[in-house]
């Protein structure tokens with residue numbers, strides 16, 4: 001599947017992996033629209049990447065999803081690619097007090113977000129030739145990370161959902177891809193997690209985006225760069241051992 005001359009909507013495109021994908025995909029002659037919650041971050045991204053289109057929309061709000069659908073399909077009827085990339089990841093100590101409204105944010109954004117986006121956009125994508133959905137999960141979809149329990153559950157759920165979506169759309173004009181990034185040098189990683197990782201560095205974000213685009217073009221439907229592939233293999237060969245190792249990170 002060529003990643004040129006497409007019309008691509010990327011959720012959470014104002015930072016990190018989404019922003020890097022947006023830049024590389026624009027440079028290949030695609031029309032790219034990004035979403036995010038923060039208007040200022042969207043404006044900064046648009047200044048950085050001339051030609052980029054932006055739309056403020058929160059993937060955890062059903063009304064925002066309806067609004068971005070109406071606007072984007074009206075302005076860009078050639079839309080043929082949806083990249084469900086928006087996500088948050090927090091360290092959550094389950095024994096500490098936390099409001100019920102707050103505790104499941106990763107489920108609302110990282111799991112319900114892509115499910116609702118697909119529900120809303122699928123009829124349109126089915127009307128386009130060679131349509132593509134890319135769901136951005138994580139290497140943690142294969143092995144849970146105990147300091148981020150809600151995130152781990154959301155990404156494992158997204159992995160399961162993406163497999164089901166691919167099976168249901170098999171033989172149709174819509175290709176379903178899962179991109180499971182490893183640790184990647186973005187604000188999400190450097191903000192809260194880098195200090196927990198004993199100096200371990202993530203993959204450079206430009207390398208991750210290049211590998212992801214090349215893998216889609218090569219026809220891969222489950223893309224597991226670097227450590228994500230190791231996590232999947234370890235989850236099969238030595239599930240207890242790898243989970244014990246992951247459980248040691250951030251233990252206070």
Ligand SMILES: NC(=O)c1ccc[n+]([C@@H]2O[C@H](COP(=O)([O-])OP(=O)(O)OC[C@H]3O[C@@H](n4cnc5c(N)ncnc54)[C@H](OP(=O)(O)O)[C@@H]3O)[C@@H](O)[C@H]2O)c1
Pocket residue numbers: 011012013014015016017018035036037038039041057058059060085086087088089109110136137138139180181182183184185186187188189202
């Ligand atoms: N970096 C890593 O190590 C790593 C590893 C594996 C998987 N991933 C996954 O890769 C994806 C991108 O992460 P990243 O590292 O690039 O993070 P990032 O730099 O923090 O960027 C996250 C993007 O998502 C947007 N976003 C967050 N909540 C949103 C919401 N409710 N609605 C719409 N947009 C929202 C953010 O903008 P606003 O805050 O303005 O909304 C921002 O544009 C995520 O799904 C993450 O789980 C990252």
